Amino acid sequence: MWIDKFVQQHLNLPAWGKRDLAISLLLLYLLLLSPTAHAQTPANTSLSSLTDAAEARLQTDLVQRPETWVSSWLAAAPTVSIAALQSQADQGTDELELALSLPLTSPSGHQLNQQWQSIAQHYQQQLLKLRRWYASGQVRNLVWTIAQHQQQQQLLQQQLQTYQGLMAPLQQQAETTEADTYFRYGLQQAQTQLAMLQLEHQQHQQAAEQQLMELTGTRQIPTNLADTNPTKLDAAAWQQHPQLALLQLHEQQLYLQQQQNLSGNTPWQVTTRFKRIDTAGISENQIGLQLDIPLSLGAQLSQTEQSNYQISQQQWLQDYQQSRQQIIQQYQQAQAQLSLLEAQYQMLQPHQQLRQQAQSALLLLLQRQEINPDIAQQRLQQLFAEQRQVQLLKQQIQQAYAQLQQAAGVPL
Numbered sequence: 001m002w003i004d005k006f007v008q009q010h011l012n013l014p015a016w017g018k019r020d021l022a023i024s025l026l027l028l029y030l031l032l033l034s035p036t037a038h039a040q041t042p043a044n045t046s047l048s049s050l051t052d053a054a055e056a057r058l059q060t061d062l063v064q065r066p067e068t069w070v071s072s073w074l075a076a077a078p079t080v081s082i083a084a085l086q087s088q089a090d091q092g093t094d095e096l097e098l099a100l101s102l103p104l105t106s107p108s109g110h111q112l113n114q115q116w117q118s119i120a121q122h123y124q125q126q127l128l129k130l131r132r133w134y135a136s137g138q139v140r141n142l143v144w145t146i147a148q149h150q151q152q153q154q155l156l157q158q159q160l161q162t163y164q165g166l167m168a169p170l171q172q173q174a175e176t177t178e179a180d181t182y183f184r185y186g187l188q189q190a191q192t193q194l195a196m197l198q199l200e201h202q203q204h205q206q207a208a209e210q211q212l213m214e215l216t217g218t219r220q221i222p223t224n225l226a227d228t229n230p231t232k233l234d235a236a237a238w239q240q241h242p243q244l245a246l247l248q249l250h251e252q253q254l255y256l257q258q259q260q261n262l263s264g265n266t267p268w269q270v271t272t273r274f275k276r277i278d279t280a281g282i283s284e285n286q287i288g289l290q291l292d293i294p295l296s297l298g299a300q301l302s303q304t305e306q307s308n309y310q311i312s313q314q315q316w317l318q319d320y321q322q323s324r325q326q327i328i329q330q331y332q333q334a335q336a337q338l339s340l341l342e343a344q345y346q347m348l349q350p351h352q353q354l355r356q357q358a359q360s361a362l363l364l365l366l367q368r369q370e371i372n373p374d375i376a377q378q379r380l381q382q383l384f385a386e387q388r389q390v391q392l393l394k395q396q397i398q399q400a401y402a403q404l405q406q407a408a409g410v411p412l
Helices: 003-008 015-033 047-061 106-172 178-216 242-258 303-368 372-408
Strands: 078-084 094-106 269-278 282-292
Touching: 015 303, 047 106, 047 178, 106 178, 106 242, 106 303, 106 372, 178 372, 242 303
Parallel strands: none
Antiparallel strands: 078 094, 094 269, 269 282
């Protein structure tokens, strides 16, 4: 390590002294890097505020398209036609005609447009819910990742302090035996392993904090990570998932599109005409109004339009079933993961008091040097690992519950 090289090159110390100093410098380096040493959690930070910030950031990333004007009475664009007729006879008639045609929405078309507007509003609401749900998933994942790495670093720091307490008496001895040197070396190795593990957690935490910064604009996480308004979930909770709700609205859009193509919804045509007639020096102007109302005999639909609707309906059904199956699988996997973590925690938690007693007894034996150093350190490392695992399982259970809410489509 670079710390060892620096100590050996610049300090004239015995071998064991160089090693102790290297370990001390490494621990100081980790302490300075630790975000908990200097971070301050804002009082207003909450899961809801983080999700609001993430949702706003996602909104700015979307392409802003100009709004289009939709007429409530025009079914299509108006047309203007001009016709000029010149007679080839000497006493013939010349005509000039100007016509403006307005395709008006039929009464049944008005009802259809109202349904379109209602579905469009619901569709926009579901899009907002879907974006909120997606932002919630990103926030849930990042905050729990950061919290777990923070807690593991705190536990590792406590365990490092335990090793430092064992090292202190050995460092103060004026004379050391071979057994003391070997014991010191074992403690130093254990410290180094814990310090390197702590460094890995710091790197993972910083990476997650950077992602949170890009998503929400802050690196800090709230103190309370539990969902503020958790939904009571049952076997059919996934049926309210935003993705499925959006697909159901898409089916209604397909149906309205098919209804729009029916002959009964054909636009009415209103045409205003101006005609000028010139005959043998006599001129005449005519103004007229023409109304074309299509006669529909039942709900008529062309074969091509019917085939296109059936193809679209089959594609929608395939997409819906695929999304539904994927959501069910994710929900069931989240349930299974939560049950597994709870079972593992129940297996380890009852022995917590016994582990603490064993750790105290083991430390006492180590201080008295009444136990084989190798065996003692192996047992101590095992106890420390179980302690970290229990605390990690505790947080993973809470994270799994949040992921279950996410799989069911429940946003923050």
